[in-house]
Amino acid sequence: MRYLWIAVTAFSLLALREANSSQPPVARTGAPFDNGSCGSCHSGGTPAPTITLSVNGNPVDGMLGYQPGGGPLNMEVRVNHGTAATGGFELTVATLPTASSANDPTPANSLTAGTGSTILTAPGGRKYLGHQGAQTFSGGQVSWSFTWTPPSTDVGTLRWYVAANAANGNGSTSGDATATATFDMPANSTVLLPTQTGKQPLYWYDPLSQTLTLKRVAQAELYTMEGRLVHTLRGEGPHPVGHISGVYLLRLYPEEAAPVTVRVWLY
Numbered sequence: 001m002r003y004l005w006i007a008v009t010a011f012s013l014l015a016l017r018e019a020n021s022s023q024p025p026v027a028r029t030g031a032p033f034d035n036g037s038c039g040s041c042h043s044g045g046t047p048a049p050t051i052t053l054s055v056n057g058n059p060v061d062g063m064l065g066y067q068p069g070g071g072p073l074n075m076e077v078r079v080n081h082g083t084a085a086t087g088g089f090e091l092t093v094a095t096l097p098t099a100s101s102a103n104d105p106t107p108a109n110s111l112t113a114g115t116g117s118t119i120l121t122a123p124g125g126r127k128y129l130g131h132q133g134a135q136t137f138s139g140g141q142v143s144w145s146f147t148w149t150p151p152s153t154d155v156g157t158l159r160w161y162v163a164a165n166a167a168n169g170n171g172s173t174s175g176d177a178t179a180t181a182t183f184d185m186p187a188n189s190t191v192l193l194p195t196q197t198g199k200q201p202l203y204w205y206d207p208l209s210q211t212l213t214l215k216r217v218a219q220a221e222l223y224t225m226e227g228r229l230v231h232t233l234r235g236e237g238p239h240p241v242g243h244i245s246g247v248y249l250l251r252l253y254p255e256e257a258a259p260v261t262v263r264v265w266l267y
Helices: 002-022 106-110
Strands: 050-055 073-080 086-095 117-121 127-131 141-148 158-167 174-185 203-206 211-214 217-223 229-234 237-240 246-254 260-266
Touching: 050 158, 050 174, 073 086, 073 158, 086 106, 086 141, 106 127, 203 260, 211 217
Parallel strands: none
Antiparallel strands: 050 073, 073 141, 086 127, 086 158, 117 127, 158 174, 203 211, 211 237, 217 229, 217 246, 246 260
16 A cells, blocks of 8 residues: 555656646746745756746836737747756736735736647636746747737736746756746836737847848837937838847837837847
């Protein structure tokens, strides 16, 4: 009987490990209403991975705001770690909690999974986005793309909760580095996130090729945060910007709309 118990326990742990590498347990983003985070199961690795969240190349940094009633946004979560073999993540978005109520889960209902990710639903109905199959690190990083549609009305500042696991690939939960992060997105900010028109936004940044692609934009200008013009892009299509890195202001001149200025993170 003792050996049977050991065998059953070992099988259960193996099944849990395999399940988590396929997709994370639901409600593990480290948010106040969750059941912990990646660090609840994985531990022992150092240093902690770095988590970034972006929209069309713009860092979600508390400055950029969503447009209530706007169209879908192309988003990306990226995990950086110097020695990890495989990585996973889970995230959700909700309104900020108040003294009288928990976060409203409604904003997470419009999350749409991309390649390598899946939608998870907690018992209470809150939606989450997590990895679908552990992804292999390349160049010290791994990323997942997805889309999200802002709420139809102004519901105040939204908070993104993200948890990540940078695993060593030894087949167990030991020696893995984990982290959690939060990213705030206000409503009606003076700098608004560009939304999709049809299937594509006005621009998007590809960090692999280090190009900034314009769509339906006659001209765009890159400025430093102090307002100094550093680069001008003319015409649709991809433009190489590998010689520039950091956070900049991108002034877009759409063909049939008023100019708009957004923040972009080039890396």
